[in-house]
Amino acid sequence: MSIFIHESSFVDQPCEIGDGTKVWHFCHLMSNSKIGINCTIGQNVVISAEVVLGNNVKVQNNVSIYTGVTCEDDVFIGPSVVFTNVINPRSAINRKSEFLKTRVKKGATLGANATIICGNTIGCYAFIGAGAVVTKAVPDYAIMVGNPAKQMGWMSEHGIKLVFNLAGRATCSETGKEYILENGNVRIDS
Numbered sequence: 400m401s402i403f404i405h406e407s408s409f410v411d412q413p414c415e416i417g418d419g420t421k422v423w424h425f426c427h428l429m430s431n432s433k434i435g436i437n438c439t440i441g442q443n444v445v446i447s448a449e450v451v452l453g454n455n456v457k458v459q460n461n462v463s464i465y466t467g468v469t470c471e472d473d474v475f476i477g478p479s480v481v482f483t484n485v486i487n488p489r490s491a492i493n494r495k496s497e498f499l500k501t502r503v504k505k506g507a508t509l510g511a512n513a514t515i516i517c518g519n520t521i522g523c524y525a526f527i528g529a530g531a532v533v534t535k536a537v538p539d540y541a542i543m544v545g546n547p548a549k550q551m552g553w554m555s556e557h558g559i560k561l562v563f564n565l566a567g568r569a570t571c572s573e574t575g576k577e578y579i580l581e582n583g584n585v586r587i588d589s
Contacts, residue, residue: 400436417454435472453505467498467517474503477511477529484517504539506556526554540578540585553578553585561585 400418404410408426417436422428424442432446435454440446445463453472458464462476465484470476484498499518503509507521510529521527522539531548542552542560553561555571555578563569567580568588577588 441478459511465498465517466495468501468503470503471505471507471523473506475508476503477509477513479512480509481512481514482517483515486517507537508558524554524556526558538584553580556587 402416402418403421405422405424407424408422410428411430413430414428415433417434417438419437420434422440426440426444428434428446429448431448432450434452435456437454438452438456440458441460443461444458447464447466449466450464451469453470453474455472456470456474458476459478461479463482465482467484468482482501485494486499488494501515501517502520504521504523506524509515509527510531512530513527514532515521516532516534519533519536521533521537522541524540525537526542527533527537527548528542528544531544532546533543534547537543540553541550542554543549544551555561555574555576557571557573559571559573561569561571561578563580569578569580570576571578578585579588
């Protein structure tokens, strides 16, 4: 395997980039960022210092991922997604010591133009709809839409909306996996 970095992109050193990763046109990867294996970084993406992307992360065009963000494996970041890292930015005030951490957990999808307010965790396999503004923590498997984002249901690992019966059980129509809804949390039936 090898790494592909388009000639129009800049990678500040030190920077870790895993095998099989592709960095396309007009990107800037800042020092001390860590990019896993088999990632795809679309056009015009900025990955700030100390950002961590797991393996197989897909970052679409026109995304800026700021210091304080960690994305686990298999995360999908849609076009023009916005991350913040300070709650109350001011041009004349340096608030770098106030950066809040944001974690996007394994398999989550962030739809086009979603805004992720810093200091929150987006759960495993959660699905953030296009244009949603996430202002609070998101449970595993939750579907979130709107501004501010509100939960509108549950999503399977394969991106299929789950419909729970009265017993709190649902089946992914694509994989046949069974899911259980219990006390406001979803898990796979083991």
